[in-house]
Amino acid sequence: MTDTLTSREDTHELLRFATAGSVDDGKSTLIGRLLFDSKALFDDQWDAVEAVSAGRGDEYTDLALLTDGLRSEREQGITIDVAYRYFSTPERKFIIADTPGHIQYTRNMVTGASTADLALILVDARKGLVEQSRRHAFLCSLLRVPHIVLCVNKMDLVDYDEAVFKKIENEFAAFATKLEVPDLTVIPVSALKGDNVVNRSENMPWFQGPSLLHHLEKVHIASDRNLVDVRFPVQHVIRPHSNDNHDFRGYAGQIASGVMKPGDEVMVLPSGFTSRIASIETADGPLDEAFPPLSVTVRLEDELDVSRGDMLCRPGNQARVSQDIEAMVCWMDEARPLKLRGKYAVKHTTSDVRAIVKDVQYQLDINTLHRDESATELKLNEIGRVTLRTTKPLLCDDYRRNRATGGFIIIDEADNRTVGAGIIV
Amino acid sequence: MSDYRISHIAALEAEAIFIFREVAATCQRPVLLFSGGKDSIVMLHLAQKAFAPAPIPFPVMHVDTGQNFAEVIDYRDRRVAEAGVQLIVASVQDAIDRGMVVEPPDGTRNRIQTPVLLEAAEKYQFDALFGGARRDEEKARAKERVFSFRDDFGQWDPKNQRPELWNLYNGRVHPGEQIRVFPLSNWTELDVWRYIGSEDIPLPEVYFSAERQVVDRGGMLYAVNEFIKPREGEEVFYEKIRYRTVGDANLTAGVRSEATTIDEIIAEVEVTRITERGATRGDDKTSEAAMEDRKREGYF
Ligand SMILES: Nc1nc2c(ncn2[C@@H]2O[C@H](COP(=O)(O)OP(=O)(O)OP(=O)(O)O)[C@@H](O)[C@H]2O)c(=O)[nH]1
Ligand SMILES: [Mg+2]
Numbered sequence: 001m002t003d004t005l006t007s008r009e010d011t012h013e014l015l016r017f018a019t020a021g022s023v024d025d026g027k028s029t030l031i032g033r034l035l036f037d038s039k040a041l042f043d044d045q046w047d048a049v050e051a052v053s054a055g056r057g058d059e060y061t062d063l064a065l066l067t068d069g070l071r072s073e074r075e076q077g078i079t080i081d082v083a084y085r086y087f088s089t090p091e092r093k094f095i096i097a098d099t100p101g102h103i104q105y106t107r108n109m110v111t112g113a114s115t116a117d118l119a120l121i122l123v124d125a126r127k128g129l130v131e132q133s134r135r136h137a138f139l140c141s142l143l144r145v146p147h148i149v150l151c152v153n154k155m156d157l158v159d160y161d162e163a164v165f166k167k168i169e170n171e172f173a174a175f176a177t178k179l180e181v182p183d184l185t186v187i188p189v190s191a192l193k194g195d196n197v198v199n200r201s202e203n204m205p206w207f208q209g210p211s212l213l214h215h216l217e218k219v220h221i222a223s224d225r226n227l228v229d230v231r232f233p234v235q236h237v238i239r240p241h242s243n244d245n246h247d248f249r250g251y252a253g254q255i256a257s258g259v260m261k262p263g264d265e266v267m268v269l270p271s272g273f274t275s276r277i278a279s280i281e282t283a284d285g286p287l288d289e290a291f292p293p294l295s296v297t298v299r300l301e302d303e304l305d306v307s308r309g310d311m312l313c314r315p316g317n318q319a320r321v322s323q324d325i326e327a328m329v330c331w332m333d334e335a336r337p338l339k340l341r342g343k344y345a346v347k348h349t350t351s352d353v354r355a356i357v358k359d360v361q362y363q364l365d366i367n368t369l370h371r372d373e374s375a376t377e378l379k380l381n382e383i384g385r386v387t388l389r390t391t392k393p394l395l396c397d398d399y400r401r402n403r404a405t406g407g408f409i410i411i412d413e414a415d416n417r418t419v420g421a422g423i424i425v
Numbered sequence: 426m427s428d429y430r431i432s433h434i435a436a437l438e439a440e441a442i443f444i445f446r447e448v449a450a451t452c453q454r455p456v457l458l459f460s461g462g463k464d465s466i467v468m469l470h471l472a473q474k475a476f477a478p479a480p481i482p483f484p485v486m487h488v489d490t491g492q493n494f495a496e497v498i499d500y501r502d503r504r505v506a507e508a509g510v511q512l513i514v515a516s517v518q519d520a521i522d523r524g525m526v527v528e529p530p531d532g533t534r535n536r537i538q539t540p541v542l543l544e545a546a547e548k549y550q551f552d553a554l555f556g557g558a559r560r561d562e563e564k565a566r567a568k569e570r571v572f573s574f575r576d577d578f579g580q581w582d583p584k585n586q587r588p589e590l591w592n593l594y595n596g597r598v599h600p601g602e603q604i605r606v607f608p609l610s611n612w613t614e615l616d617v618w619r620y621i622g623s624e625d626i627p628l629p630e631v632y633f634s635a636e637r638q639v640v641d642r643g644g645m646l647y648a649v650n651e652f653i654k655p656r657e658g659e660e661v662f663y664e665k666i667r668y669r670t671v672g673d674a675n676l677t678a679g680v681r682s683e684a685t686t687i688d689e690i691i692a693e694v695e696v697t698r699i700t701e702r703g704a705t706r707g708d709d710k711t712s713e714a715a716m717e718d719r720k721r722e723g724y725f
Contacts, residue, residue, distance in 0.1 A: 411597060
């Protein structure tokens with residue numbers, strides 16, 4: 001009984017990680033192996049995959065089938081869209097996003113990586129770094145995924161040779177110096193055979209580091225959050241029109257960063273009015289303090305005009321209020337490129353605005369990181385720096401300082417598709 | 426709390442509440458699909474928490490196949506009244522009577538729910554439909570976005586989903602199109618049970634083990650009821666079973682269990698080796714891609 005009670009209230013920390021790397025480098029196989037060796041699979045899931053594999057005449061059960069669940073994925077033997085999988089160990093709870101390596105589906109890789117605490121970048125030991133590995137490494141650094149693990153995979157096909165591993169490790173390290181990679185770990189693995197995935201490999205005694213799972217369980221993520229800058233984008237105003245709660249007026253939202261306490265002085269942006277936090281409400285009662293990622297309802301001491309899209313912060317530490325936005329943009333639409341003077345809808349925190357592209361400053365070559373300043377548009381999967389002018393000010397920070405207030409999406413106003421990801425610089 | 430860490434269940438709750446509020450603030454006419462099953466019970470609970478102390482600002486809808494566990498329908502009506510929300514019932518029986526859909530020869534109504542759902546969505550002009558589906562349930566669901574776009578025909582196109590970055594959900598649609606929204610996307614079955622336990626959410630009795638009259642069909646135990654009558658030569662016997670999911674009474678099998686409390690259920694789920702659907706659903710086995718195909722047609 002005590003056991004179940006503790007497990008009911010368990011305080012596992014959550015780690016979200018995403019795979020990345022070129023097509024066929026073994027991302028899905030690695031996830032399958034991780035789930036299989038950590039006994040996170042259900043019997044019927046495994047039986048189903050075994051049956052499909054046997055039916056196709058595979059020599060061995062294809063572990064990638066555990067995440068490649070769509071009909072077209074199985075037909076083509078590639079991943080097309082992100083698959084989410086969940087597992088936990090006594091140490092942690094994991095949310096895995098297994099993303100596609102194929103260039104055509106880069107937008108889906110970006111989808112998976114945008115919320116990740118950690119990215120596993122896979123490289124095929126026989127091929128070394130290819131353009132797509134660089135693109136994904138660049139995207140991970142652009143999205144500021146705080147922790148990167150480079151998995152040099154398919155070591156079984158290069159006789160578990162340390163020299164091959166070292167060469168790729170050095171090559172990646174050289175490329176990474178041009179990027180911002182706060183924390184890099186490199187592990188030689190065989191996703192197919194299981195070396196260094198859950199268990200340390202006996203085939204690579206020269207490698208002293210941890211297995212992948214061990215690293216995932218131990219990597220320190222608590223300090224990745226921004227607990228300094230109070231940013232509370234107002235999502236929804238709660239005003240019950242009932243006799244019991246006649247005077248209740250609360251600002252509902254999820255704390256983007258910082259720690260808020262009742263009594264704290266706050267400033268409302270963009271109006272600039274100040275007040276104090278009267279209380280921080282939840283359905284379970286008021287809180288003494290609130291921090292990310294809690295969803296709460298904040299009440300202020302004064303009656304101010306506050307609505308969705310506004311932001312609470314501290315008078316001495318405010319978000320930027322600006323209609324001129326400098327951003328790196330990753331374009332994700334195959335139908336139409338991002339165009340100079342093009343008009344789009346932009347969603348940033350809880351605010352919806354319109355924007356015009358004032359300038360395309362450059363387009364970036366992923367391999368060389370060379371800047372092409374003659375560019376006037378960004379096509380599918382291209383990344384470049386642009387200047388936007390918005391109809392209303394954004395309440396924002398540099399993405400490098402604050403992932404929650406520094407990112408935005410660009411939406412095509414004609415067909416409502418999400419066509420671009422923006423990172424404020 | 427002093428080190429500013431929260432449990433993963435608390436993080437999942439915060440995410441779900443954010444999603445509910447986001448839809449309420451940005452979509453014109455949302456609706457919550459509510460069947461009286463445990464996932465939709467958790468959804469209703471979360472929706473209440475998201476807007477407290479105000480009431481839930483949208484109605485709930487049950488696409489009623491008419492093949493329910495009676496007790497679950499009682500629970501549904503009680504819960505909806507307590508929450509003070511409007512209940513819309515889209516009746517599959519009614520659609521059959523009108524000739525809008527044809528009952529399949531085997532009597533299963535899972536698939537013909539889809540046109541009924543879409544008709545109701547059109548009638549009430551719902552542009553956002555909350556569902557309790559979780560990505561851990563099935564391999565096609567594992568691929569779906571939190572805000573999942575459906576075209577004029579309610580269809581899901583798995584090869585052409587909208588990118589979904591950070592928590593910036595794009596709920597924009599043209600009239601006739603919809604977003605299906607899944608606040609429990611990142612929850613597992615175990616998370617749901619633990620949450621029910623820690624929040625003390627009451628459940629219909631079918632979720633708890635009791636001695637029930639059953640028949641064994643292909644290794645699955647079905648309780649004998651209005652919809653499941655023993656067939657010629659089938660042996661009826663008593664077994665202690667409970668339900669892990671509650672779908673149509675004629676399709677959902679129970680599992681052998683001794684668990685009569687939530688804590689006991691959690692303890693069983695922690696060590697189970699079979700997925701929820703694998704253990705209980707007679708409707709997903711028809712083909713390898715059964716769920717994907719149904720979703721393409723507009724199913725949840
Ligand atoms: N020998 C060997 N083969 C591997 C290893 N890892 C993966 N493979 C094989 O490489 C092929 C591609 O593997 P996937 O896991 O589908 O590759 P992926 O990176 O997920 O590919 P996309 O998702 O389409 O980008 C499959 O045939 C795997 O069996 C490994 O460590 N050793
Ligand atoms: Mg793959």
